[in-house]
Amino acid sequence: GAVVSQHPSRVICKSGTSVKIECRSLDFQATTMFWYRQFPKQSLMLMATSNEGSKATYEQGVEKDKFLINHASLTLSTLTVTSAHPEDSSFYICSARGWGDPDTQYFGPGTRLTVL
Amino acid sequence: RKEVEQDPGPFNVPEGATVAFNCTYSNSASQSFFWYRQDCRKEPKLLMSVYSSGNEDGRFTAQLNRASQYISLLIRDSKLSDSATYLCVVGRTGANNLFFGTGTRLTVIP
Numbered sequence: 001g002a003v004v005s006q007h008p009s010r011v012i013c014k015s016g017t018s019v020k021i022e023c024r025s026l027d028f029q030a031t032t033m034f035w036y037r038q039f040p041k042q043s044l045m046l047m048a049t050s051n052e053g054s055k056a057t058y059e060q061g062v063e064k065d066k067f068l069i070n071h072a073s074l075t076l077s078t079l080t081v082t083s084a085h086p087e088d089s090s091f092y093i094c095s096a097r098g099w100g101d102p103d104t105q106y107f108g109p110g111t112r113l114t115v116l
Numbered sequence: 117r118k119e120v121e122q123d124p125g126p127f128n129v130p131e132g133a134t135v136a137f138n139c140t141y142s143n144s145a146s147q148s149f150f151w152y153r154q155d156c157r158k159e160p161k162l163l164m165s166v167y168s169s170g171n172e173d174g175r176f177t178a179q180l181n182r183a184s185q186y187i188s189l190l191i192r193d194s195k196l197s198d199s200a201t202y203l204c205v206v207g208r209t210g211a212n213n214l215f216f217g218t219g220t221r222l223t224v225i226p
Binding site: 034042043044049091093104105107108109110112 | 157158159160161162203213214216217218219
């Protein structure tokens with residue numbers, strides 16, 4: 001199956017710093033990439049949808065100036081958590097969807113962010 | 117109302133047991149249906165797609181009832197390795213994203 005990677009897998013940072021998370025589709029071109037957040041014992045919540053070369057679409061309640069998304073190519077999307085605070089600590093997961101299979105999303109392994 | 121609702125769980129079953137999970141979805145425009153499995157602190161992984169005709173993959177059987185907007189997953193002869201959280205996931209026409217249930221935690225006990 002298709003492979004999606006995320007980097008880093010885990011990050012611990014101080015409050016007020018910015019953290020960048022990369023999501024890459026390794027063996028296919030992703031028309032759309034999705035960013036999710038999952039708090040403990042809760043389901044995945046979609047944060048934003050990004051298409052290559054265009055601005056991301058953010059879900060209600062997600063601050064676009066705080067969670068910066070860049071989708072520069074068909075294989076790479078980045079999420080930057082700016083001025084992170086402890087309440088931003090969560091499991092961030094990206095997924096990617098390719099041309100030939102619009103109903104299937106392939107998930108990255110996730111990034112666990114802890115803000116001290 | 118939530119887009120996707122699942123049994124709250126948790127389910128604790130002995131090895132070899134049969135266990136069933138249920139899920140309902142609220143939007144009749146939903147067109148694609150899946151069960152994902154998520155292990156602790158890992159990403160979700162697709163277990164199987166769900167079709168109106170029902171489908172089976174080894175010990176796993178998924179069924180869809182569009183009239184009732186209901187999806188089920190049956191696991192037969194449970195193994196210890198089946199312990200995980202099972203996510204009911206729905207996609208719909210006109211929406212880019214998938215909608216996830218909160219998941220049902222299964223623990224298979226030796």
